[in-house]
Each structure stands twice: as structure tokens, then as C-alpha cells.
Amino acid sequence: MEMLLIKLEKSINTPLYEQMYNQLRRDITDGKLPVGMKLPSKRKLGDFLNVSQTTVELAYAQLAAEGFISSKPRKGFYVQAIEELAYVQPMQVAEEMVTEKIVDVSFDFSPGKIDTESFPFTQWRKYAKDVMDESSRNLLLLGHPHGDWELRQEISRYLYHSRGVDCIPEQVIIGSGTEQLMPLVIRVLGTEATYAIEDPGYPLTHHVFFHNNRVAIPIAVDEEGMDVSLLQRSGATVAYVTPSHQFPTGSVLSASRRTALLNWASSVNGNFIIEDDYDSEFRYTGRPIPSLQGMDKGGNVIYLSTFSKSLMPSLRIAYMVLPPVLLNRYEKAFIHYSATVPRLDQHILARFMADGHFSRHLNRMRKIYKRKLQVLTETLASYAPYVSFSGDEAGMHIILTVHTETNEKSLVLAARKASIRVYGLNEYRTVAQAGEPSFLLGFGGLSTEDITKAVEDLMKAWNICKSESTC
Amino acid sequence: MEMLLIKLEKSINTPLYEQMYNQLRRDITDGKLPVGMKLPSKRKLGDFLNVSQTTVELAYAQLAAEGFISSKPRKGFYVQAIEELAYVQPMQVAEEMVTEKIVDVSFDFSPGKIDTESFPFTQWRKYAKDVMDESSRNLLLLGHPHGDWELRQEISRYLYHSRGVDCIPEQVIIGSGTEQLMPLVIRVLGTEATYAIEDPGYPLTHHVFFHNNRVAIPIAVDEEGMDVSLLQRSGATVAYVTPSHQFPTGSVLSASRRTALLNWASSVNGNFIIEDDYDSEFRYTGRPIPSLQGMDKGGNVIYLSTFSKSLMPSLRIAYMVLPPVLLNRYEKAFIHYSATVPRLDQHILARFMADGHFSRHLNRMRKIYKRKLQVLTETLASYAPYVSFSGDEAGMHIILTVHTETNEKSLVLAARKASIRVYGLNEYRTVAQAGEPSFLLGFGGLSTEDITKAVEDLMKAWNICKSESTC
Numbered sequence: 001m002e003m004l005l006i007k008l009e010k011s012i013n014t015p016l017y018e019q020m021y022n023q024l025r026r027d028i029t030d031g032k033l034p035v036g037m038k039l040p041s042k043r044k045l046g047d048f049l050n051v052s053q054t055t056v057e058l059a060y061a062q063l064a065a066e067g068f069i070s071s072k073p074r075k076g077f078y079v080q081a082i083e084e085l086a087y088v089q090p091m092q093v094a095e096e097m098v099t100e101k102i103v104d105v106s107f108d109f110s111p112g113k114i115d116t117e118s119f120p121f122t123q124w125r126k127y128a129k130d131v132m133d134e135s136s137r138n139l140l141l142l143g144h145p146h147g148d149w150e151l152r153q154e155i156s157r158y159l160y161h162s163r164g165v166d167c168i169p170e171q172v173i174i175g176s177g178t179e180q181l182m183p184l185v186i187r188v189l190g191t192e193a194t195y196a197i198e199d200p201g202y203p204l205t206h207h208v209f210f211h212n213n214r215v216a217i218p219i220a221v222d223e224e225g226m227d228v229s230l231l232q233r234s235g236a237t238v239a240y241v242t243p244s245h246q247f248p249t250g251s252v253l254s255a256s257r258r259t260a261l262l263n264w265a266s267s268v269n270g271n272f273i274i275e276d277d278y279d280s281e282f283r284y285t286g287r288p289i290p291s292l293q294g295m296d297k298g299g300n301v302i303y304l305s306t307f308s309k310s311l312m313p314s315l316r317i318a319y320m321v322l323p324p325v326l327l328n329r330y331e332k333a334f335i336h337y338s339a340t341v342p343r344l345d346q347h348i349l350a351r352f353m354a355d356g357h358f359s360r361h362l363n364r365m366r367k368i369y370k371r372k373l374q375v376l377t378e379t380l381a382s383y384a385p386y387v388s389f390s391g392d393e394a395g396m397h398i399i400l401t402v403h404t405e406t407n408e409k410s411l412v413l414a415a416r417k418a419s420i421r422v423y424g425l426n427e428y429r430t431v432a433q434a435g436e437p438s439f440l441l442g443f444g445g446l447s448t449e450d451i452t453k454a455v456e457d458l459m460k461a462w463n464i465c466k467s468e469s470t471c
Numbered sequence: 472m473e474m475l476l477i478k479l480e481k482s483i484n485t486p487l488y489e490q491m492y493n494q495l496r497r498d499i500t501d502g503k504l505p506v507g508m509k510l511p512s513k514r515k516l517g518d519f520l521n522v523s524q525t526t527v528e529l530a531y532a533q534l535a536a537e538g539f540i541s542s543k544p545r546k547g548f549y550v551q552a553i554e555e556l557a558y559v560q561p562m563q564v565a566e567e568m569v570t571e572k573i574v575d576v577s578f579d580f581s582p583g584k585i586d587t588e589s590f591p592f593t594q595w596r597k598y599a600k601d602v603m604d605e606s607s608r609n610l611l612l613l614g615h616p617h618g619d620w621e622l623r624q625e626i627s628r629y630l631y632h633s634r635g636v637d638c639i640p641e642q643v644i645i646g647s648g649t650e651q652l653m654p655l656v657i658r659v660l661g662t663e664a665t666y667a668i669e670d671p672g673y674p675l676t677h678h679v680f681f682h683n684n685r686v687a688i689p690i691a692v693d694e695e696g697m698d699v700s701l702l703q704r705s706g707a708t709v710a711y712v713t714p715s716h717q718f719p720t721g722s723v724l725s726a727s728r729r730t731a732l733l734n735w736a737s738s739v740n741g742n743f744i745i746e747d748d749y750d751s752e753f754r755y756t757g758r759p760i761p762s763l764q765g766m767d768k769g770g771n772v773i774y775l776s777t778f779s780k781s782l783m784p785s786l787r788i789a790y791m792v793l794p795p796v797l798l799n800r801y802e803k804a805f806i807h808y809s810a811t812v813p814r815l816d817q818h819i820l821a822r823f824m825a826d827g828h829f830s831r832h833l834n835r836m837r838k839i840y841k842r843k844l845q846v847l848t849e850t851l852a853s854y855a856p857y858v859s860f861s862g863d864e865a866g867m868h869i870i871l872t873v874h875t876e877t878n879e880k881s882l883v884l885a886a887r888k889a890s891i892r893v894y895g896l897n898e899y900r901t902v903a904q905a906g907e908p909s910f911l912l913g914f915g916g917l918s919t920e921d922i923t924k925a926v927e928d929l930m931k932a933w934n935i936c937k938s939e940s941t942c
Binding site: 058059061066068113121134138204211333339340341343445 | 583584585587588590592595596599600603604605608609610611612613614647648650651654658674675678682684695723724725726727728729756757758760783784785786787788804807808809810811812813814815816864916
């Protein structure tokens with residue numbers, strides 16, 4: 001049998017067996033070593049190349065593991081047949097991929113931004129230090145698929161005291177966000193469910209229904225929230241609502257509609273309400289609006305909320321409270337799924353809540369946002385009667401209406417030219433409406449100084465004068 | 472036994488096995504085939520309908536995977552009871568995932584557990600402290616929907632150097648786990664895609680296809696990995712594979728099959744390979760098996776991996792590398808989605824990787840797991856020839872085969888009585904196989920002392936003696 005001349009260099013860093021492996025592999029794919037050829041025994045090749053048998057053994061084992069050679073017991077190693085690789089065109093990366101879009105904006109009235117100046121980093125860091133400790137080794141492994149007990153307990157306590165939600169920790173399911181939890185709800189509700197959504201509403205929810213191949217019927221929203229009489233006639237079986245603070249109009253679902261909605265849900269077996277209570281913590285006028293879930297006697301409300309507004313959007317912790325009938329179904333369907341929220345984060349948050357920091361943080365933030373809102377509305381007030389606003393009792397944005405003939409798109413563009421981002425209300429509707437243009441003005445992410453300056457720049461860009469001046 | 476008259480049309484586009492599957496499924500749900508009825512053998516039905524046995528096999532396997540029929544070893548296939556309310560019974564899940572319900576277990580050979588004793592808490596805490604700082608206020612807000620640049624860059628560097636993956640950071644998409652990323656991939660691949668999965672394989676993946684209403688065709692795995700010739704005949708357009716270390720058998724996709732698989736993917740427009748490289752970091756013999764993605768010239772490989780094995784399962788950080796053609800589609804489809812991984816965690820990990828701690832941790836863990844594996848195989852060796860094992864070159868579990876007449880379930884129960892959890896290989900198959908019982912023995916979560924004790928207790932529970940002794 002022929003020997004194999006393999007060039008091995010002891011001086012370089014690559015281990016000898018790897019050099020041997022590389023060369024043999026190349027020779028096999030190049031066809032220099034024909035299919036079926038018997039390789040020299042480990043001992044013979046080792047002697048020939050003056051390397052240890054172990055070196056040859058490692059190289060052969062690797063080639064065998066990858067299928068380039070195969071061993072026949074008591075016979076030796078043989079070169080395997082390798083198919084030709086079909087060479088298609090090399091991978092091309094679209095140019096647009098390489099540079100990600102950078103937007104040049106001075107002021108962004110995004111309704112999704114929060115105040116980042118007042119986050120309690122010191123406390124958060126302290127709990128992180130406590131949790132990320134050798135004593136919590138077990139937290140490295142997977143936890144309960146619905147989220148860890150400690151956090152579910154804190155959330156159920158908080159919901160009971162602050163939102164009047166009637167639940168036990170077993171009903172709470174932790175997830176990475178509304179858009180991660182919603183598909184699970186949709187699956188549990190089955191393929192027969194037809195959804196009603198608010199119009200205008202939260203575009204992400206509409207996408208979730210669309211992506212999950214579910215029909216979603218838009219139901220008009222007025223100053224009392226979703227029009228329940230339209231819902232009743234719609235044929236929908238599940239209503240997705242934001243009753244405490246309708247997004248984006250800011251209206252509150254009126255008491256009579258709440259009752260009508262709950263009656264609608266309990267009147268037909270299989271009807272459900274999804275209550276999205278995304279920013280109910282921030283109400284500046286009067287008492288907080290109690291949750292619909294707390295009024296529900298029929299077990300027909302799925303309660304959904306998030307820490308995105310109350311702590312930070314990037315935390316990616318949301319939760320839902322399932323009525324018992326759905327909890328059963330959920331457990332059957334998803335028991336093998338893992339919670340998507342990192343366990344260390346779940347425990348940092350649970351301890352932060354247990355020690356009262358969450359409530360304190362909310363109280364502090366409520367004052368800060370109230371002050372920002374006040375600056376925004378006061379600044380806008382001086383531009384009346386050319387502009388007016390609504391939805392200024394809660395949350396982190398208001399609705400601004402401009403009394404002009406110019407359309408929404410032109411005003412968004414004019415703002416853009418002045419490096420200001422505003423969000424046209426039509427973007428949140430299923431069908432754009434004519435009439436006076438309206439905008440969402442988020443104030444959470446802007447400082448009070450910036451709010452004043454941003455409004456002044458915006459009005460200038462739109463050629464709107466203060467009522468007392470001429471310009 | 473009665474034959475089944477199934478109307479098959481060779482002229483239409485739907486593959487024959489799918490026509491057969493559809494009709495049988497309808498007949499079962501309609502009650503035309505009564506619960507408990509035995510189906511004709513594959514050979515007999517194949518002969519009767521004048522189609523190949525493979526066609527019948529595929530139809531039966533899919534029905535079994537979805538729980539419409541079940542197989543009794545050496546007996547045949549039987550119609551299962553289906554609940555009235557449309558919930559098709561999903562595949563049986565290895566109980567490994569239901570973590571909290573394990574109470575009375577002394578030793579758990581779960582393949583999903585890792586060593587928690589050696590996690591570098593000190594470094595992790597240090598980076599957490601650095602990141603959770605007033606200077607990173609912007610990290611409280613939402614980041615890039617595909618994940619933050621810093622982490623994507625570190626991952627693409629790591630993949631290039633360690634796995635031969637050819638990509639730029641723009642192609643990397645961060646997610647909370649394989650089960651969170653897979654539905655996104657499935658949506659991007661469209662409703663036309665038909666999936667091929669490994670059998671035996673990872674039950675969670677099968678569930679993901681099922682939950683997303685996609686047909687998944689089980690393809691047999693042997694010691695060279697997925698049988699690509701079966702794949703070619705299956706009608707599938709997307710193959711989900713674990714080429715570096717097949718789960719759960721531990722086989723490596725051979726070089727000839729790699730080439731054949733890549734050729735299959737590039738031969739038809741719209742064919743793709745999903746390469747799940749879940750634990751490729753841990754290979755104890757020879758060099759790591761290079762990724763399929765690195766060999767791909769056609770841009771047909773979607774590369775998927777996770778930090779669950781290499782750092783901790785509870786971190787919930789996984790990632791995928793999309794080929795350019797899909798990246799474009801992905802961006803369009805998910806423009807509104809937010810990354811599900813907390814940004815602070817993304818940055819802790821990115822800094823941990825950038826400073827070389829990840830590589831160091833991997834090197835340390837590789838030694839630890841190698842030592843555990845050695846203890847496991849040495850302990851088992853003394854029970855030969857009554858037991859044998861395979862898949863002992865990589866990962867955190869091996870396959871143990873017991874040479875006995877007793878069946879798998881009885882042995883699992885016998886182990887359970889001795890407070891030991893083992894995982895029968897049939898739990899990972901779409902159709903249980905008769906023959907000698909095999910088990911997954913995970914060793915990652917056990918100490919070396921526990922491994923020895925656990926094996927000895929297990930063998931005692933199974934009445935297996937050491938070869939040199941009499942008992």
C-alpha cells in the first residue's frame with residue numbers, strides 16, 4: 001500500500017493532527033485520494049511521518065466523524081464517496097443591509113418613549129448584584145413556563161391593590177411583550193374566534209391578528225371608547241379593547257359601555273374580552289379607572305399589561321391574567337414552552353417590587369409626567385384657537401388637532417423638514433379620514449425645556465402664530 | 472382486516488402521501504374510521520393502492536405525529552380517540568421541559584441541564600454593574616428590532632472564528648430562544664413551504680410547526696444524520712437539521728450528505744435548510760464540525776443557535792443568521808416588532824464576549840463536560856455487554872442502549888421507582904420503535920460523584936450486574 005506524504009510543520013501553531021486532517025480532507029475533496037482507497041494504518045502512517053499514533057488517530061477520527069472516510073472493523077479506513085458541490089453564485093449582501101437607517105431628528109414626539117432621566121439605576125443595580133450571585137445557581141436553569149412564582153405573586157398583589165384585578169398568581173403568565181403574548185392567546189382561543197379591534201387603535205395588535213391569520217373587524221371609537229352596539233352587530237366573538245385609556249384617542253370606556261361590553265361577553269359562550277391596560281398607572285386627573293377584569297363576573301376577561309411604560313420599554317416584561325377556563329386550555333397547549341423572560345431579570349423585578357420600589361417609582365414618575373403634560377398643554381394653549389387638544393388626562397401622549405385646510409401628510413412632512421417627528425392619527429386608523437388633521441404628541445421622552453422648544457419649532461414649521469401675536 | 476379505499480390522483484400537484492394523509496385524517500375526525508381500529512400494514516395498503524410503501528409510511532408518520540393514529544410496536548397502527556373540540560393532540564413531549572413538577576427525583580439525567588457550578592458570576596456581575604448605569608440611559612428605550620449592534624457584531628465574529636459561519640452583523644437576528652425565532656422564520660418562508668424534520672428529533676421544533684399549521688414530514692436519521700435521499704423524495708421544501716450533533720442520536724451529518732443536502736437546497740428555488748447548531752461548542756474528540764452555513768454557496772442556509780447550552784438556559788438569548796434573500800423579506804414582515812431580549816442583557820453579554828470571557832468560559836466548560844462524560848462512559852463500560860452507548864463525542868448527553876427483552880417504558884418506570892429520571896429515545900420519535908430500549912442520559916447537570924452513583928443505582932434498579940461480578 002502506498003504511503004501518504006503529508007507535510008506537517010511542527011513550528012506553526014496548528015496542531016499536527018489538524019494539519020493532517022486539513023490536508024487529507026483537501027485531497028479527498030479534490031479527488032487526489034480516490035473513492036474506496038484504503039488509508040494506511042495508524043501505526044504505519046505514524047511511523048512514516050514520524051508522529052505519534054494518537055496524532056493519526058485524531059485526524060482519522062475527525063475525518064470519519066465528518067464522513068470523509070469510513071472504518072471497516074478489523075480492516076481499516078477507506079475514502080468515502082463525496083458528491084460534487086453545486087457552485088451557485090456567491091452570497092451577495094444587498095447594499096441597504098450594510099448601513100442601517102439613521103434618522104436625523106431634533107425632537108421626537110413618539111408616544112412610545114418614556115422619561116429615562118429618573119430611572120432608579122442605583123436600586124436596580126443593587127438587586128441585580130444580589131440576584132447575580134453564586135447562591136442563585138438554580139436560576140441559571142429553566143424555570144416555570146409561565147414565569148417564576150416570585151414575580152407572578154408580586155404582579156398579582158400589585159394588580160389587586162392598584163388595578164382592582166381579581167386574580168391569584170397561578171393565573172398570571174409572564175411574557176416578553178404584548179406581541180409575544182398575543183399569539184399565545186390567539187392560539188388558545190382557537191381558529192373559530194373572530195376579533196374586534198378598536199379603530200383607531202394600536203397598529204401592532206392589528207399586525208398580530210394578521211400574522212396569525214385571524215379576521216379582525218375594526219370597530220369605531222368615539223369619546224366613550226369602542227362603540228359596543230357596533231360590536232354587537234359585528235359578528236366578532238373576541239373584543240380587544242383599551243378601556244382605561246384608549247390608544248390612541250385617550251378616551252375612557254364609559255360605565256354604560258363597560259356593562260354592555262361585559263354583558264356581550266357573558267351572553268354567548270366563547271365570547272371574550274381582551275383588556276389591554278398598557279399605561280393605566282399614569283392617570284393625572286381623578287381616581288384611576290378600575291380594570292374591566294375586576295368588574296367581570298363571568299370569567300370572560302383576559303387582562304394584559306406591561307412594564308414598558310412603568311419601568312422601561314427595553315425590559316421586555318409583560319404579563320397577562322387568564323380566566324380559569326382559558327388557563328386550563330393554555331396549560332395543555334403550552335406546558336412545554338419556556339418563559340421568554342430571563343429568570344435573573346424576573347427576580348430582580350420581583351425583589352424590586354417586593355421592597356416597595358415599584359410603587360415609589362410610579363408615584364415619582366406620575367409627578368414627572370404630570371409636569372411634562374402641563375408644560376405641553378400650556379405651551380399649546382397659547383396657539384389656540386388654531387390648535388386644540390384632547391386625551392390629556394392620562395398616559396404619555398395627547399391628541400393635537402390643527403384647525404386648517406392642510407392635510408395630515410403635508411403637516412407631517414413640514415415637521416420633518418424642521419427635524420421634528422409627529423405621528424398622524426390616520427396612521428392608527430384602518431381607513432384614513434378626511435377632515436382636520438390630528439396628531440399624537442408623545443411627551444414622555446422629552447424634557448420640559450425640550451417640550452416648549454419643540455412645540456414652538458413645530459408651530460413655526462406649520463406657520464401657526466401665538467394667538468396674541470402676529471407673525 | 473378491511474382495506475382502505477383511498478382515492479389518489481397522480482395527476483394533481485398534491486403529493487400522494489399528502490392526499491392519503493388528508494383523506495385518512497378526514498375519515499378519522501368524521502368518525503368513519505372508528506377509534507381503536509387497526510389500520511392495514513404499510514406493505515398491504517401500498518400493494519392495494521399500488522403506491523410505494525414509503526408513501527404510506529409518510530402518511531402514517533404524519534398522522535402519528537399529529538396524534539390521529541398511534542403505533543403499537545410489532546402490532547401496527549391504530550386510530551386514536553380525538554376530542555371533539557378540534558385540538559389535535561400534539562406529539563408526546565419529553566417531560567424534561569416541565570421542570571417544576573420534578574420533586575421526588577434523586578438523579579435526573581435530563582439532556583437539557585447544564586453545569587451550574589462553574590458559571591462566572593463574578594464577571595457577569597461586573598458587566599451588569601457597568602451596564603446598569605446612569606450613562607446607559609438610552610438602553611432603557613427600545614433598540615433595533617433585530618437586536619443591538621454590539622451583540623450582533625460579537626456574535627458574527629464568534630461565529631466566523633469558531634463555527635466557520637460566513638456572515639456580517641446585519642444578517643444576525645437576536646431572539647429569546649429557538650421557539651421564539653422559529654415562528655418568525657416559518658412566516659417568512661410563507662405558507663407554501665413544507666418542512667422536513669429529523670426523526671428522532673427535537674420535540675419542541677415539531678410543536679412549533681404544528682402550532683403554526685405547517686406540515687412537517689419526519690425523515691429518518693441514521694448514524695450519518697438525516698437520510699437525504701428520503702428527504703429528496705419527501706416533497707419537503709425546507710429541511711430542519713442538526714448537522715453538527717444530531718439531536719438526540721448524536722450522529723454527525725456525513726460529508727457526502729452535507730453536499731447532497733446543499734445541492735438539494737440549491738437545486739430548487741425556494742428550498743432552504745434550517746441548521747440548528749444548538750450545542751456545537753461542546754465537541755470532545757477532534758476538531759469542531761464546521762457549520763453547514765459556511766459550506767453553502769447558494770445562500771440557502773438559515774443558521775440558528777443559542778446561548779442556552781454555552782451560558783445558561785434561563786438567559787433566553789438565541790440568534791439566527793439569515794441569508795440575504797430572506798433578510799429582505801424578514802425586514803418587510805416584521806418592521807413593527809421589537810426585539811424580545813432585554814437590552815441591558817444584550818449589552819452585558821456583548822461586553823462579556825468582547826473581553827474574551829465567553830471563549831474562556833467555553834474552554835473551561837469543555838474540560839468539565841469532557842471529564843463528566845469520561846466518568847459516565849467509564850462507569851457504564853463496566854456493565855458491558857449488557858449495555859452499550861453511542862453519541863459520546865459531543866454535547867451533554869449520550870445514547871444508552873440496554874440489551875434486554877424489557878421494553879423502554881418499563882425501564883423508565885423502574886428507574887422512576889428508584890428516583891432516577893431517564894428519557895426514552897422513543898419519546899423523541901414520531902412513531903415508537905420496537906427493539907432494544909434506548910435512553911438519553913444527560914450528564915451536564917450532574918456532578919461526577921453523582922454520575923457514578925446514579926449509574927450504579929440505575930443498573931441496580933434494572934437488575935444489571937457488572938460484567939466481572941455476579942449478583
